[in-house]
Amino acid sequence: xxxxxxxxxxxxxxxxxxxxxxxxxxxxxxxxxxxxxxxxxxxxxxxxxxxxxxxxxxxxxxxxxxxxxxxxxxxxxxxxxxxxxxxxxxxxxxxxxxxxxxxxxxxxxxxxxxxxxxxxxxxxxxxxxxxxxxxxxxxxxxxxxxxxxxxxxxxxxxxxxxxxxxxxxxxxxxxxxxxxxxxxxxxxxxxxxxxxxxxxxxxxxxxxxxxxxxxxxxxxxxx
Amino acid sequence: xxxxxxxxxxxxxxxxxxxxxxxxxxxxxxxxxxxxxxxxxxxxxxxxxxxxxxxxxxxxxxxxxxxxxxxxxxxxxxxxxxxxxxxxxxxxxxxxxxxxxxxxxxxxxxxxxxxxxxxxxxxxxxxxxxxxxxxxxxxxxxxxxxxxxxxxxxxxxxxxxxxxxxxxxxxxxxxxxxxxxxxxxxxxxxxxxxxxxxxxxxxxxxxxxxxxxxxxxxxxxxxxxxxxxxxxxxxxxxxxxxxxxxxxxxxxxxxxxxxxxxxxxxxxxxxxxxxxxxxxxxxxxxxxxxxxxxxxxxxxxxxxxxxxxxxxxxxx
Numbered sequence: 001x002x003x004x005x006x007x008x009x010x011x012x013x014x015x016x017x018x019x020x021x022x023x024x025x026x027x028x029x030x031x032x033x034x035x036x037x038x039x040x041x042x043x044x045x046x047x048x049x050x051x052x053x054x055x056x057x058x059x060x061x062x063x064x065x066x067x068x069x070x071x072x073x074x075x076x077x078x079x080x081x082x083x084x085x086x087x088x089x090x091x092x093x094x095x096x097x098x099x100x101x102x103x104x105x106x107x108x109x110x111x112x113x114x115x116x117x118x119x120x121x122x123x124x125x126x127x128x129x130x131x132x133x134x135x136x137x138x139x140x141x142x143x144x145x146x147x148x149x150x151x152x153x154x155x156x157x158x159x160x161x162x163x164x165x166x167x168x169x170x171x172x173x174x175x176x177x178x179x180x181x182x183x184x185x186x187x188x189x190x191x192x193x194x195x196x197x198x199x200x201x202x203x204x205x206x207x208x209x210x211x212x213x214x215x216x217x218x219x220x221x222x223x
Numbered sequence: 224x225x226x227x228x229x230x231x232x233x234x235x236x237x238x239x240x241x242x243x244x245x246x247x248x249x250x251x252x253x254x255x256x257x258x259x260x261x262x263x264x265x266x267x268x269x270x271x272x273x274x275x276x277x278x279x280x281x282x283x284x285x286x287x288x289x290x291x292x293x294x295x296x297x298x299x300x301x302x303x304x305x306x307x308x309x310x311x312x313x314x315x316x317x318x319x320x321x322x323x324x325x326x327x328x329x330x331x332x333x334x335x336x337x338x339x340x341x342x343x344x345x346x347x348x349x350x351x352x353x354x355x356x357x358x359x360x361x362x363x364x365x366x367x368x369x370x371x372x373x374x375x376x377x378x379x380x381x382x383x384x385x386x387x388x389x390x391x392x393x394x395x396x397x398x399x400x401x402x403x404x405x406x407x408x409x410x411x412x413x414x415x416x417x418x419x420x421x422x423x424x425x426x427x428x429x430x431x432x433x434x435x436x437x438x439x440x441x442x443x444x445x446x447x448x449x450x451x452x453x454x455x456x457x458x459x460x461x462x463x464x465x466x467x468x469x470x471x472x473x474x475x476x477x478x479x480x481x482x483x484x485x486x487x488x489x490x491x492x493x494x495x496x497x498x499x500x501x502x503x504x505x506x507x508x509x510x511x512x513x514x515x516x517x518x519x520x521x522x523x524x525x526x527x528x529x530x531x532x533x534x535x536x537x538x539x
């Protein structure tokens with residue numbers, strides 16, 4: 001036995017198993033995202049939704065979180081992101097990007113990429129970020145909706161990353177940009193992988209420890 | 224000196240090969256010898272091999288090989304334990320090295336110890352051990368997670384061992400639907416894990432589910448191992464899925480061979496990893512209790528490496 005490791009207590013973990021034909025997991029459209037990540041009282045939440053002013057309140061710039069003070073409506077934000085932050089806009093509901101990280105071991109602070117998606121007459125923010133989760137280096141990708149939560153809940157998105165014979169797929173509901181990028185990241189509400197796994201995905205196309213992650217995905221309307 | 228006496232060699236061998244250099248492991252020479260199997264080992268070589276057996280521990284001796292003043296040999300491990308007395312004649316031991324025996328060992332060629340399991344290969348004495356640690360015919364180690372179980376054997380034997388001695392659940396079929404329940408998921412200091420064995424396609428697979436700390440963050444991980452070699456494992460693909468509340472996470476990959484230890488696969492993150500918060504979120508309800516439903520299936524398919532696609536590169 002390796003020192004430091006204690007005999008596992010299997011009584012702590014019970015298994016209930018039924019061997020079935022594989023059933024499609026029903027996608028529960030009972031949207032509860034805010035309630036979990038903010039632990040808001042349901043009454044407060046309802047109040048906010050009913051408040052008409054919420055919909056007219058300007059949005060914060062979704063680019064760098066707290067660093068940019070820009071606020072405005074969606075059309076203003078789109079111009080701001082393109083002109084002031086050089087963010088690219090992609091037309092269409094599906095996308096495929098390759099993220100290259102030349103020295104993944106030299107990552108000391110969070111680094112993120114933002115791309116805009118234009119589809120269904122709306123815009124979405126696609127984030128890809130390298131960060132540390134309690135000292136473990138991770139990568140996360142998620143989509144946020146440029147608009148309010150009510151409308152965000154009408155959409156779903158999927159993200160897929162893979163390579164070297166492996167594939168991880170995330171399907172989720174885009175959070176509204178009313179939630180800061182950091183809030184969504186810290187709630188891990190997206191496709192999240194460790195750097196080790198990312199390198200495992202990358203290892204079939206390069207021998208040096210360079211990260212080459214192919215992330216593809218799509219957005220669609222529910223119902 | 225070579226292993227074979229000329230009398231027992233097949234007529235096919237040329238005269239050239241009899242003068243074979245000791246370090247040259249010619250394939251043709253090897254394969255011809257292997258036709259004799261166990262009967263190839265005959266007196267001269269056997270007695271040399273026996274001389275290389277430590278009289279105390281009976282393991283094969285490797286340099287430095289020691290001897291006492293009377294010439295009795297001893298391996299270096301046992302020398303540290305005999306209080307400077309030769310175990311054979313009780314005389315005082317010095318620091319005499321038996322170089323001649325070490326050199327004789329160099330010219331000795333022996334069949335792999337798994338010859339009775341099918342390995343046809345023959346190796347010089349000093350490279351035999353390394354081969355045997357990697358030999359494809361070697362028996363499998365018990366795949367049970369947790370403390371290392373020393374039991375070895377073939378798959379049929381190991382499956383019975385897992386079932387009878389480790390009380391592992393057995394399932395027939397290639398799909399699964401498990402619910403992992405843990406009433407107080409905050410107690411995840413020690414690694415806890417579950418193993419289920421699946422029997423399908425005439426093969427056995429080990430499904431592992433484990434709670435552990437990734438750095439300082441608590442996670443759950445599920446992954447599949449194949450009871451067989453890596454080459455055969457590549458014929459299969461498996462998927463695992465968790466979800467709830469409009470969100471779903473799906474993993475697809477190739478099962479790892481049980482030649483890779485449970486710990487090695489876990490630490491390579493080669494499977495479905497879910498942060499505890501997300502696992503509690505998927506559990507629904509109050510989210511204080513873990514009730515994680517994991518579904519999955521195994522099928523026959525080889526994974527191909529991704530072909531190159533022309534897509535934009537974005538530097539981070």
